[in-house]
Amino acid sequence: MNEVLRRQTNPANPPAHDRVYRGLRLQVMHGELTPGQALTLRGIGKQYGVSMTPAREALRRLTAEGALTLSASGRVTTPELNNDRIEELAQIRSLLEPELASRALRRAHLALIDRMESINDANARAIHLQDPVEYIRTNLEFHRTLYLRAQSPAMLGLLETVWLQLGPTMRALYTRLRRTTAPPHHRLILEALRAGDDAALRLALRTDVTQGLRHLQV
Amino acid sequence: MNEVLRRQTNPANPPAHDRVYRGLRLQVMHGELTPGQALTLRGIGKQYGVSMTPAREALRRLTAEGALTLSASGRVTTPELNNDRIEELAQIRSLLEPELASRALRRAHLALIDRMESINDANARAIHLQDPVEYIRTNLEFHRTLYLRAQSPAMLGLLETVWLQLGPTMRALYTRLRRTTAPPHHRLILEALRAGDDAALRLALRTDVTQGLRHLQV
DNA sequence: TCCCCGAATTTGTGATCACGCTGACGTATG
DNA sequence: CATACGTCAGCGTGATCACAAATTCGGGGA
Incomplete structure (x- = not known):
């Protein structure tokens, strides 16, 4: 009967990079992280149980929004505002x-x-x-x-x-x-x-x- | 004599994902892409001579800035504004x-x-x-x-x-x-x-x- | 002539790995 | 005792691969 099969996509199965992004976003916006705090790909990956790849995408997205600061060497930290x-x-x-x-x-x-x-x-x-x-x-x-x-x-x-x-x-x-x-x-x-x-x-x-x-x- | 050796980092060797990002950003901002145009990771990778990984980061960054739209299935297109x-x-x-x-x-x-x-x-x-x-x-x-x-x-x-x-x-x-x-x-x-x-x-x-x-x- | 369905191709996702640079610690030197 | 240097663990970067979902396109039926 033309069943609308939505397997993994829509219902409640967000990609890993999106879960990581949302989690970190809330942490930043709510001030759970102190200014200047450093974040590492491997550390975040471990924290969320994913590999470096989704962690990297989440960090890239957050730095693009200004939520995080990217140092010249690629290190990611929370911003320290003057x-x-x-x-x-x-x-x-x-x-x-x-x-x-x-x-x-x-x-x-x-x-x-x-x-x-x-x-x-x-x-x-x-x-x-x-x-x-x-x-x-x-x-x-x-x-x-x-x-x-x-x-x-x-x-x-x-x-x-x-x-x-x-x-x-x-x-x-x-x-x-x-x-x-x-x-x-x-x-x-x-x-x-x-x-x-x-x-x-x-x-x-x-x-x-x-x-x-x-x-x-x- | 204490030569300042700056190998790859500073001088003019931006990471691949950054080159891709900047290139696409100009294309979008200057209107070189038509609304609704689809972009693929492999296509962009080929265009810039890089693998999928830097291409993905550039796209993620641009979608975070609103320059590109991410469909529910993960496809990336230029936005069609109402x-x-x-x-x-x-x-x-x-x-x-x-x-x-x-x-x-x-x-x-x-x-x-x-x-x-x-x-x-x-x-x-x-x-x-x-x-x-x-x-x-x-x-x-x-x-x-x-x-x-x-x-x-x-x-x-x-x-x-x-x-x-x-x-x-x-x-x-x-x-x-x-x-x-x-x-x-x-x-x-x-x-x-x-x-x-x-x-x-x-x-x-x-x-x-x-x-x-x-x-x-x- | 139109619609629907299934196979094949194309796509994004995520894990893993090698490489080279960064930054901090410990040691040796003044 | 202070300072400079060399070492090394840890870091980001980028390539590659396997996999599953999605899109596309063709053929067959109504």
């Missing part, structure tokens, strides 16, 4: 994120705002528990949940590469200043969303982004 | 490029403007000769020459990935409408630069970008 670069990346965030938020505003119904609120609660819990990785994860998820509504996949993709570049450094920030209170601007974002106030939303995003990264300056 | 995606990429350009131009404005001295003018002349010649690849190349070089002065490598890097995604489509545009006159806004850009007028410069960039891509809509 102040200029941090500031530039923060400015890119403050350029893209208000735009994405504004685009999402029209499509942001109540269920979305509620979901963001619960993510924000998880974020506050992570702060209370002093869990840096969980803090970064929920913080990014808060933002991404909103931006997904913007229906602008290319712009969101660009933004994620910026997040990726900031990942290790953000973790270093967190452990340095050990914040004990939730980011204050998330509430402003939620209020602007509920009020449907575009200008306030853009402003709240801009301050949330720049404020959070201002403390990163060495 | 109208929504074209419009989104154009909006990203009109977000980033005025910002980069504005940052470059302070540092744009006369020699830079002269150089841009001569690139613009080459652009006009390419139009007269009906040379699509050269037209796209000089057009991008005109913009990049300005943006390099912005001293914002991350933002320029992001923009280049956008250019990369538009490459094959821009070529298709060119052959469809066969423009015979130079883009009018390049003159406005040069005038704004000379006048040091930030607002006019931003506006000129925005219209140049959106105007050029408006005709792309199917």
